[in-house]
Amino acid sequence: MSASTYSPAPRGRWIAPHAAGPLSARLRVPGSKSLTNRELLLAAIADGPGLVTAPLHSDDSARMIDALRALGIGVEEQDGTGDFGPDLRITPGRLTGGGTVDCGQAGTVMRFIAPLAGLADGDVLLTAHETALHRPMGAMIHALRDLGVDVEDHGSWSLPFTIRGRGHIRGGRVEIDASASSQFVSGLLLAAPRFDVGLHLVHTGERLPSMPHIDMTVETLTRRGIKVTRPGPGEWMVEAGVPRARETAIEPDLSNAAPFLAAALVLGGEVSIAGWPTRSTQPGALLPELLGALGAEVHRAGDVLTVRGTGRIRGGEFDLSPVGELAPTVVGLAALAEAPTRITGIGHIRLHETDRIAALAGNLRALGGEAEELEDGIRIVPADLHGGTWPAHHDHRMATTGALIGLRVPGVEIDEIGTTAKTLPEFTQLWERLLASRTPGSETA
Missing domain, CATH: 3.65.10.10 (Enolpyruvate transferase domain)
Known part of the structure; x- marks a missing residue:
């Protein structure tokens, strides 16, 4: 399919x-691309099968679906009531490596899947369309390494790179300069519930663009039972846990x-x-x-x-x-x-x-x-x-x-x-x- x-x-x-x-x-x-790709990722690490209704069907969402499948997650289409395509049933499973994720031009895929790949058993190669290889990834690579993830980028600080997943990420405190994109913050927060001890993320840059997108990330986590707190400006703490499976309608x-x-x-x-x-x-x-x-x-x-x-x-x-x-x-x-x-x-x-x-x-x-x-x-x-x-x-x-x-x-x-x-x-x-x-x-x- x-x-x-x-x-x-x-x-x-x-x-x-x-x-x-x-x-x-x-x-x-x-449907919203931003919400579709967030909900797909959280459904993939939830405590049971879930349903995303009225999702966006586009190049970006197709890239997210293909990425999750490459990591061993079941994503199946089923009849829906929306005007723009089928609903999606997601079946979580053990995250597996050994494959390649082509992010296309999707910033949400390259920034959201990178932390998730660190939780996989085995290597995951992340690449993108040639027109998107310039997009910033250095801040994410730096943060993942600080969290103990082995990232092989051959010194480029950009795509393509390989994440050598070990099945878990300890988590803890990490600092990141997300001035180039709020997606760096969102990507880490979305995967954080499955870190061993959760995550304390601190943004160190002078500015943080598109705060509504980070608020969106926090809200999607909260709706699935994950506790997120903000100790101060530019700080987020995510408790370790398993997001609840649910049926989610996309705006x-x-x-x-x-x-x-x-x-x-x-x-x-x-x-x-x-x-x-x-x-x-x-x-x-x-x-x-x-x-x-x-x-x-x-x-x-x-x-x-x-x-x-x-x-x-x-x-x-x-x-x-x-x-x-x-x-x-x-x-x-x-x-x-x-x-x-x-x-x-x-x-x-x-x-x-x-x-x-x-x-x-x-x-x-x-x-x-x-x-x-x-x-x-x-x-x-x-x-x-x-x-x-x-x-x-x-x-x-x-x-x-x-x-x-x-x-x-x-x-x-x-x-x-x-x-x-x-x-x-x-x-x-x-x-x-x-x-x-x-x-x-x-x-x-």
Whole structure:
């Protein structure tokens, strides 16, 4: 049985639809990648079989499933009630080595599986797609070695490397500089219950990006009966134990909803996302506040979030340090705004699938825009944009930002729309459904 059954995203060049509004759309988006991969890992080390319902089926989640299977965990698809693919039944087992884990482009896989591999009996080779081998892993390698794990990286401090698992990790106190990615913290915390004495993790860096993702990790552990405390800022203590098996429903991916909701600001009208959770640790939960500051009217009724726009977009100053993954969408809106925008707190997104700051600035300038790279952000001055190629740089969020700009700028061509399969293989289908909702009489160029 294949790791996932999602419909493959189209590949190759894709001309972003240029449209006139206003919109009147109601959509659902697939499950959260961040929650799916956390719950899959915790289910794999739980005290019995568990079920993950409405999970994301994408390249990243498929990589996690394949990684767990390579370590001896049973993952089987079964009929579900969701709109985007089957549920997943996970059967824990003894973690075994002797295999290879290909992380693809998935940061959650490379940072979450590395500590888990230390608990396996035998060697585990971790590698990744050639476009992801640059992603930082040194902090994780250093922390694992401090915990007594044998890691053979040939001095590169990066993928590929081999973890020589001995079936257990003692645990205890470890210090780590997770300034480059909060995933280093989350990866260690997720595996920590199975360490012999648990874990006392101390972050030593000056900054820690994307705290909502760490809060998400703590919440998923707590829901499975694992005690996590915070003795002080940048410190976490996880008690040793076995996570409880359970049935877990995955929330929609709120960050993947961002370009669809942002389209209401670009074209006017309204876009609603169904299934919006009452509360969430996802960074995308801050979208209502952020889009409101950019000029949207935001309303919630039950589990439906609605964003209304007039086609006019404000500029402003935004510190996006908690929600760096939303920066590409905000940059797309800023390029179409009525005043300059300054975005800070996102230096860490230079280390994602691509240097997102450089890529966004370069892509905008190629279309006639004015964008200045800052040390930890970007400044955009609105200008008359023209069509042209919008390189995706192997990055799903770059591709969706190009689609957003293309709503107002004719002739924007994303060079590889298939990058959206990383977290949202249904992107082009949902985008077409979004534009099909325009008021009768509006036209698409």
